[in-house]
Amino acid sequence: MSQNTKPDPTRAVHALSIDVEDYFHVAAMAKVVKPADWDAMPSRVEANTEALLQLFERKGVKATFFVLGWVAERYPQLIRRLADHGHEIASHGYSHQLIYNQTRDVFTEETRRSKALLEDIVQQPVTGYRAASYSITHRSLWALDVLTELGFTWDSSIFPIRHDNYGIPGSPREPYLLQAANGQTLREFPLTTAQIMGLSIPAAGGGYFRQFPYPVFRQLFRQASQGDSVPQMFYLHPWEIDPDQPRFDAASWFSRFRHYTNLDRCYARLERLLDDFQFDTVSNSYRQYQPADTVFFASELGRAV
Numbered sequence: 479m480s481q482n483t484k485p486d487p488t489r490a491v492h493a494l495s496i497d498v499e500d501y502f503h504v505a506a507m508a509k510v511v512k513p514a515d516w517d518a519m520p521s522r523v524e525a526n527t528e529a530l531l532q533l534f535e536r537k538g539v540k541a542t543f544f545v546l547g548w549v550a551e552r553y554p555q556l557i558r559r560l561a562d563h564g565h566e567i568a569s570h571g572y573s574h575q576l577i578y579n580q581t582r583d584v585f586t587e588e589t590r591r592s593k594a595l596l597e598d599i600v601q602q603p604v605t606g607y608r609a610a611s612y613s614i615t616h617r618s619l620w621a622l623d624v625l626t627e628l629g630f631t632w633d634s635s636i637f638p639i640r641h642d643n644y645g646i647p648g649s650p651r652e653p654y655l656l657q658a659a660n661g662q663t664l665r666e667f668p669l670t671t672a673q674i675m676g677l678s679i680p681a682a683g684g685g686y687f688r689q690f691p692y693p694v695f696r697q698l699f700r701q702a703s704q705g706d707s708v709p710q711m712f713y714l715h716p717w718e719i720d721p722d723q724p725r726f727d728a729a730s731w732f733s734r735f736r737h738y739t740n741l742d743r744c745y746a747r748l749e750r751l752l753d754d755f756q757f758d759t760v761s762n763s764y765r766q767y768q769p770a771d772t773v774f775f776a777s778e779l780g781r782a783v
């Protein structure tokens with residue numbers, strides 16, 4: 479929400495989140511650029527994240543930055559600047575691999591490493607997590623146990639939708655308390671979906687934000703929030719405001735469509751979104767909402783569907 483104008487208490491305070499990774503980290507490009515190639519790629523994450531920081535300063539809004547460990551290691555001063563400006567720092571894991579393709583040991587080790595890395599930089603506890611490509615699904619619910627064991631208290635990795643690569647269809651669409659198999663509880667802030675004629679339509683940001691005309695996206699986001707009364711989760715990547723990024727011509731047509739559509743319009747759309755809705759960090763948004771005490775069990779998520 480703006481620092482200059484008082485928040486309107488009759489409207490929801492939505493969660494504004496940025497997944498801090500570079501254009502070559504995305505899963506859609508995994509077939510054409512391997513982790514071993516990352517260090518040789520011209521990095522653009524620092525300048526793009528800086529541009530978002532400037533925009534948020536101008537709009538007087540705070541966000542949560544889910545930082546990839548790979549980025550934090552190379553640009554610690556960037557992460558420190560985000561924290562110094564009052565933004566929330568959370569973890570986006572270390573290597574951007576899909577959790578359901580990892581072993582529990584590998585996931586535990588790299589998540590521990592990325593958390594420690596961020597805490598070392600910002601000198602405060604990092605308690606929030608978002609999985610690469612929302613890869614906490616029925617196949618990787620064990621990751622929730624690991625997160626609680628490592629000291630995370632909240633998560634934003636579960637997309638209540640049916641998709642080829644992610645999602646738990648039928649899981650709650652509003653912030654909720656989630657109990658892992660080990661009995662520990664996390665606050666879960668799911669990714670936004672709108673309900674249109676019985677279908678769940680993703681309306682959380684990213685590619686959907688770029689592909690739909692802005693008024694359509696705004697309508698979906700408003701519908702999901704039940705007339706701007708229930709807080710929703712918006713996300714974007716720094717590379718999505720960068721039309722000049724190097725292009726991967728070898729990627730499939732579909733991957734290129736997902737990645738490159740409307741990059742040149744995204745920044746202006748984000749400005750409009752920040753004017754049209756109230757936003758704050760994930761933790762502040764969750765706190766102001768105060769969800770019901772009902773606890774959902776991880777093993778039962780979406781099972782009724």
Ligand SMILES: [Zn+2]
Binds near residue numbers: 497499570574609611
């Ligand atoms: Zn990511």
